[in-house]
Amino acid sequence: xxxxxxxxxxxxxxxAGRDAAAAPAAPVASxxxxxxVTLVLGGLTAVPPLSMDMYLPALPQVTAALHSxxxxxxxxxxxxxxxxxxxxxxxxxxxxxxxxRRPLLAGMVVYVLATALCAFAPTxxxxxxxxxxxxxxxxxxxxIARAVVRDLYDxxxxxxxxxxxxxISGVAPVVAPLIGGQILRxxxxxxxxxxxxxVGVALTLLVWRRLDETLPPARRHPGGxxxxxxxMRDLLADRPFSGYLLVGAFAFAALFSYISASPxxxxxxxxxxxxxxxxxxxxxxxxxxxxxxxxxxxxxxRVGLDKVLGTGLAVIALAAAALLVMSSGVLGRPGLVPxxxxxxxxxxxxxxxxxxxxxxxxxxxxxxxxxxxxLLGTSTFLLGSVASxxxxxxGERTALPMALVxxxxxILALVSFLGLCRPWQRRGETTGSTxxxxxxx
Numbered sequence: 001x002x003x004x005x006x007x008x009x010x011x012x013x014x015x016a017g018r019d020a021a022a023a024p025a026a027p028v029a030s031x032x033x034x035x036x037v038t039l040v041l042g043g044l045t046a047v048p049p050l051s052m053d054m055y056l057p058a059l060p061q062v063t064a065a066l067h068s069x070x071x072x073x074x075x076x077x078x079x080x081x082x083x084x085x086x087x088x089x090x091x092x093x094x095x096x097x098x099x100x101r102r103p104l105l106a107g108m109v110v111y112v113l114a115t116a117l118c119a120f121a122p123t124x125x126x127x128x129x130x131x132x133x134x135x136x137x138x139x140x141x142x143x144i145a146r147a148v149v150r151d152l153y154d155x156x157x158x159x160x161x162x163x164x165x166x167x168i169s170g171v172a173p174v175v176a177p178l179i180g181g182q183i184l185r186x187x188x189x190x191x192x193x194x195x196x197x198x199v200g201v202a203l204t205l206l207v208w209r210r211l212d213e214t215l216p217p218a219r220r221h222p223g224g225x226x227x228x229x230x231x232m233r234d235l236l237a238d239r240p241f242s243g244y245l246l247v248g249a250f251a252f253a254a255l256f257s258y259i260s261a262s263p264x265x266x267x268x269x270x271x272x273x274x275x276x277x278x279x280x281x282x283x284x285x286x287x288x289x290x291x292x293x294x295x296x297x298x299x300x301x302r303v304g305l306d307k308v309l310g311t312g313l314a315v316i317a318l319a320a321a322a323l324l325v326m327s328s329g330v331l332g333r334p335g336l337v338p339x340x341x342x343x344x345x346x347x348x349x350x351x352x353x354x355x356x357x358x359x360x361x362x363x364x365x366x367x368x369x370x371x372x373x374x375l376l377g378t379s380t381f382l383l384g385s386v387a388s389x390x391x392x393x394x395g396e397r398t399a400l401p402m403a404l405v406x407x408x409x410x411i412l413a414l415v416s417f418l419g420l421c422r423p424w425q426r427r428g429e430t431t432g433s434t435x436x437x438x439x440x441x
Contacts, residue, residue: 036210037210037211038161039168040203040206040207041145041165041168041211042165043141043168044104044141044142044144044203045142045165045168046172047141047142047203048138049172049176050172050176050196051196052080053180053281053285055192055193055196056259057180057181057184057263057274057275057277058180058184059263059264060263060267060274061184061188062189065188065189066123066127071389074388074389075128075388076124076127076131077131077259077260078260079131079132079385080131080132080138081256081381081382081385082132082381082382082385083132083133083138084139084377084381085135085139085378085380085382085385086135086136086378087107087136087137087138087140088139088142088373088377089375089378090139090374091139091143091144091374092144092372092373092374092375093228093374095143095147095215095370096215096231096368098220099215099217099220100144100148100211100213100214100215100370101212103144104141104144105204105208107138107139107141107144108137108140108204108207110133111134111137111141112197114130114131114136114137115134115193115196115197116193117133118130118134118193119191119193119194119197135381139381141203142377143374143377144370146358146369146376146377147215147369148211148214149165149362150366150369150372151214151369156301158363159296159305159355159356159359160296160300162296162354162358162359163293163355164296166289166293166351166354166355175282177277177278177281177282178279178282180192180274181274181277181278183195184274215370231371232375235368235375236375239422240360240364240420240421240422241361241365241372243416243417243419243420244361244421245375246379246416246420247309247313247357247417247421248353248361248376248379248380250383250410250416251313251316251350251410252380252381252384253380253383253384253386253409254316254320254405254406254409254410255347255384257387257402257405258346258347258406260388261399261401261402262277262281262343263277266280266340269398269399270335270336280340284344285347288348288350291348292351293351295308295351295355295356304423305356305359306360306421306423309352309356309417311352312349312350312352312353312356313353313417314414315346315349316346316350316406317414318345319345319346320406320410321407323339323342323343323346323399323406324407326339327399327403328400339399346406357376362376383409387405387409391405
């Protein structure tokens with residue numbers, strides 16, 4: 001263990017054992033198990049980008065194949081996000097009560113079945129229903145991965161681990177659109193869901209064989225629905241926690257407005273091919289990963305987490321403002337390059353915001369990591385599902401709604417950060433968290 005009480009990566013296998021044994025394993029075995037657990041957690045956090053981004057290049061094709069308008073097909077993204085939001089509210093408290101493994105395995109099995117059903121959906125309405133079920137089940141991987149990190153880490157260690165997870169899960173949005181674009185070369189959009197089904201099966205087996213329990217029975221919550229609601233009420237009553245929750249939710253809504261609108265903006269407005277769109281999307285994801293790694297390797301422990309978060313939010317707001325100016329036509333019709341550059345900056349800044357938001361929020365909730373993770377995840381996916389239809393409200397021939405949604409969300413995130421988190425009033429807590437100590441409650 002570190003001096004602050006945080007779990008050191010070398011101690012991970014001992015803490016993560018099914019029987020919560022305290023004796024450390026041999027150094028070599030520890031390193032191997034720690035790496036494997038990290039990869040499994042990264043794979044679980046990659047479920048949302050895999051489910052969304054591999055499917056993005058196929059959206060125009062789905063619109064034509066199912067004879068549905070673009071707004072209806074975009075609901076397949078919205079319902080998947082809404083399912084992930086609702087699912088986290090269910091699975092998070094369950095994992096506080098019954099441990100992490102059982103709810104996670106059950107969710108992954110249902111995710112595999114729902115994804116397979118998506119591949120055979122004959123109508124847009126049935127595809128929307130299957131995507132809702134896919135999101136409900138896929139939520140287990142997201143919420144429990146965050147809770148496991150909170151079980152094992154604290155302070156600087158947790159911030160760095162979240163940055164490491166961003167490296168692993170960040171590979172998914174890089175390769176997913178590329179894979180999706182290549183799949184469309186040899187088959188239709190249904191083949192994308194076949195591949196996602198195979199990925200889900202592999203990840204489920206890996207979780208079953210390799211991911212051990214991290215929440216010992218002594219730390220579980222025996223209460224029922226009433227206790228769960230009281231726990232969530234207490235979490236939301238903590239002003240800084242609610243502030244970080246809103247910051248993360250609005251930032252994700254800005255990100256998802258890009259995810260939802262970019263296939264039509266890049267391909268329909270600027271005439272790019274699915275392969276070109278996939279390359280641009282992958283490049284933006286590389287920017288997010290690189291900035292996230294720079295944050296974890298060089299900023300965490302040297303710069304306060306709140307300062308990093310504030311800087312990231314300011315950059316997102318500036319990038320969204322630039323995109324709004326370009327989309328409005330005030331400077332004429334911009335080409336693809338300046339628009340792609342603005343989107344790259346916006347995406348890259350997420351590498352500062354996402355790890356910092358999760359860390360600062362979860363530092364305050366060691367007693368209910370599953371419920372806190374559920375609230376964080378639910379808020380982000382709910383706002384993301386609201387942003388999705390808004391970006392298409394003016395049709396497929398303008399990027400103005402996307403830019404408006406992004407700038408509005410960036411401003412609201414900044415307002416939440418300054419109005420609720422108020423880091424200048426919590427200098428002692430912020431210093432402690434960046435030093436690797438537990439935040440005082």
